[in-house]
Amino acid sequence: MNRFDKKVELRLPDSLKWSGVNRLFKGEDLLPLWVADMDFEAPAPVLEAIRRRVDAGLFTYTELPPSLFEAVAGWLDRRFNWPVAPSDLLFASGVVTLLKASVLAFTQPGDSVVVQPPVYGPFGDAVTGQGRELVLNPLKIEQGKYKMDFDDLEAKLRLTGAKLLLLCSPHNPAGRVWEEAELNRLAALCQAYGVTVASDEIHSDLILSGQHIPIASLPGMAERTVTFIAPSKTFNLAGLHTSFAVATDETLRIGLDQALGYRSPNPLSIAGAEAAYREGEEWLEACLAYLRGNVSFAADYLAELLPDAVVYVPEATYLLWVDLRAYGLSQEELGRLLVQEARVAVSGGGAFVSEGEGRIRINLATRRENLEEGLSRIARALGSVQPGGEAGIDGAEAGEA
Structure with a gap:
C-alpha cells in the first residue's frame, strides 16, 4: 500500500480542517477539501526529531541554532541551484506574518502595493x-492558462507609483509555475519603476511540472527582492508555524527584521524544520508522485462528470482551481449547494481578493479514497443544475443524494 493511502486519525480535537469544518461552513457531515494542509503523516525523520526533543523533557526559551539556517540554505542550493548564505535568512512564524511585515518595512501609509x-x-x-x-x-487567461498582464501592470505602475509588488510564485490558486521569460519581464518592469518585490514562494517545493525559478536569483533582482519560504506546505508542518525570509540585500534584510520585531521560536518547530530540510527529500519526492496521480485523477474525473466545468490543471501546489460559472450560480448559491447538498467544504472563489466569482479551490492532498468521495459529491450536486443555472428534471433527487 502506498504510504499516502494510509488511514490516519484526521478528526483531532484541535484540527481546523477536520474538526472545525462543520462549525466554520455551517453544515453537517462535511468532507473537508479546503484549507491548504495535507492529510498525510509528516516525514519520519521529522517525527523522530520532534520525539527526541520531547524526550529531553525541557521546553525552555529557545535560540535559533546556526544549524537550522545552514539546513535551509543547503536546501535552496540543492533544489533550486540558488546559493544563499545562512546569514541572509530571517526566521518568522509564518508567511502571512512576512507579507504584513514587508508592507510595513517597504512602504508608507497611503503608498500603493x-x-x-x-x-x-x-x-x-x-x-x-x-x-x-x-x-x-488581474491575471488574464490565454489558451486555457493564467498569465500575467504586463501591459496592465506597466500602466498601473506608471499611474500609481507603486512601491511594492506582492508576488505569488508558484501561484495560489492558479497553480502556475512562472516561466523564466515571464519572470524576466516582470523583473524588468520592477527595475524600471523602482518596485520592491516580496515573493511568496511557499509552494516552490511542490512542483508538479516545469521548474521553479526564484525571482531573486535573476539578474538585478537580489537587491530588490525578499523571498518567503516555509516547510509548512512542503512537509505538512503548518501547525508548527515556521517560515523563513531570504534577503541577500542587507538594507532589505534589516528593514524586514525590524518590521518583524521580537520572535520567540518553538523548540519543536526548530527540531522539525531542520530535520525536514536535511532529511525530508525522499518523502517529498514520493509525495509529489502521489499528488501528480491525484491531479490526473481529479482532472479526468471532473472532465467526465462535469464537462461544463473548466479545470485548471496545476503545475505546482496541491490545489485545483475550477471554474463553475457555466452553471449560472452566484457565489452564494454555489456555496450553499456545495455545503447543503454536496456536503463538501472547499474554498470559494470570493476568498481570493478578486476575479474568483463562480470558482472554487479544491485541496487534492488527501487519500485518493477521500478525493473520489468529495468529487463524486460535487458532481452529483452540480448534476442537478443545467448549464445556465436551470435545475434539471432530477434536481430534487440529486439534491437528496
Missing part, C-alpha cells in the same frame, strides 16, 4: 489592513 488576483486572500489583507492602497493587476 500591487497584487495579482485571483490570489491568496491575505495578500489583500496585508495591504488594506495597514493603510496602504491596493492596486489590482
Whole structure:
C-alpha cells in the first residue's frame, strides 16, 4: 500500500480542517477539501526529531541554532541551484506574518502595493489592513492558462507609483509555475519603476511540472527582492508555524527584521524544520508522485462528470482551481449547494481578493479514497443544475443524494 493511502486519525480535537469544518461552513457531515494542509503523516525523520526533543523533557526559551539556517540554505542550493548564505535568512512564524511585515518595512501609509488576483486572500489583507492602497493587476487567461498582464501592470505602475509588488510564485490558486521569460519581464518592469518585490514562494517545493525559478536569483533582482519560504506546505508542518525570509540585500534584510520585531521560536518547530530540510527529500519526492496521480485523477474525473466545468490543471501546489460559472450560480448559491447538498467544504472563489466569482479551490492532498468521495459529491450536486443555472428534471433527487 502506498504510504499516502494510509488511514490516519484526521478528526483531532484541535484540527481546523477536520474538526472545525462543520462549525466554520455551517453544515453537517462535511468532507473537508479546503484549507491548504495535507492529510498525510509528516516525514519520519521529522517525527523522530520532534520525539527526541520531547524526550529531553525541557521546553525552555529557545535560540535559533546556526544549524537550522545552514539546513535551509543547503536546501535552496540543492533544489533550486540558488546559493544563499545562512546569514541572509530571517526566521518568522509564518508567511502571512512576512507579507504584513514587508508592507510595513517597504512602504508608507497611503503608498500603493500591487497584487495579482485571483490570489491568496491575505495578500489583500496585508495591504488594506495597514493603510496602504491596493492596486489590482488581474491575471488574464490565454489558451486555457493564467498569465500575467504586463501591459496592465506597466500602466498601473506608471499611474500609481507603486512601491511594492506582492508576488505569488508558484501561484495560489492558479497553480502556475512562472516561466523564466515571464519572470524576466516582470523583473524588468520592477527595475524600471523602482518596485520592491516580496515573493511568496511557499509552494516552490511542490512542483508538479516545469521548474521553479526564484525571482531573486535573476539578474538585478537580489537587491530588490525578499523571498518567503516555509516547510509548512512542503512537509505538512503548518501547525508548527515556521517560515523563513531570504534577503541577500542587507538594507532589505534589516528593514524586514525590524518590521518583524521580537520572535520567540518553538523548540519543536526548530527540531522539525531542520530535520525536514536535511532529511525530508525522499518523502517529498514520493509525495509529489502521489499528488501528480491525484491531479490526473481529479482532472479526468471532473472532465467526465462535469464537462461544463473548466479545470485548471496545476503545475505546482496541491490545489485545483475550477471554474463553475457555466452553471449560472452566484457565489452564494454555489456555496450553499456545495455545503447543503454536496456536503463538501472547499474554498470559494470570493476568498481570493478578486476575479474568483463562480470558482472554487479544491485541496487534492488527501487519500485518493477521500478525493473520489468529495468529487463524486460535487458532481452529483452540480448534476442537478443545467448549464445556465436551470435545475434539471432530477434536481430534487440529486439534491437528496
